[in-house]
Amino acid sequence: MAQLRHKAADFKKAGARVVLVGMGPPKESEEFLEKFSLPFDMVCDPDRKLYDAYGLKRMGTLGFLSPSLVLKSLSTLAKGNLMGIPEGDVKQLAGVFIIDMTGHVGFRHLSADPADFASAKNILAALKGLGKKSVS
């Protein structure tokens, strides 16, 4: 989330609008946006219907023991970023889609495990590659 926040201006400059999808109800979602100062819209999907429709994966119990997750967690702590207490379905994995103005998917990344996510840098590179344009 911090990456997305730090690159918010770059996304805007690239003519793209970031829309988050979370599993919390509206009140918790607003608190989440405020807590992390995220200047984005947020869709509330407490029943995970949109997660399912977009094919987001859930990890198995052993996923918490994956070496990549352990390494990522240690790296996060080493940078001084404390991890909060997760709320919601901790087995739910993340994902990113870039959807152009014709409604077509130009980029897709479905996380294979919690440590696997598309970085803001990679998303911006994908946007550049797609050559998207804003009409606003």
Place this chain on the structure above:
Amino acid sequence: MPDIHKKAIDRKVLLSDGSQKKLSQFWEKETVVLVFIRHFG
């Protein structure tokens, strides 16, 4: 699951401000980066 170059799935969704809109309204005027997060925390 929407594949690359295929139409994205459109749904009427609930937003954090309590309003509702179709997802497609987001991409009518600009490209959308739709980010599914793992959890709050």
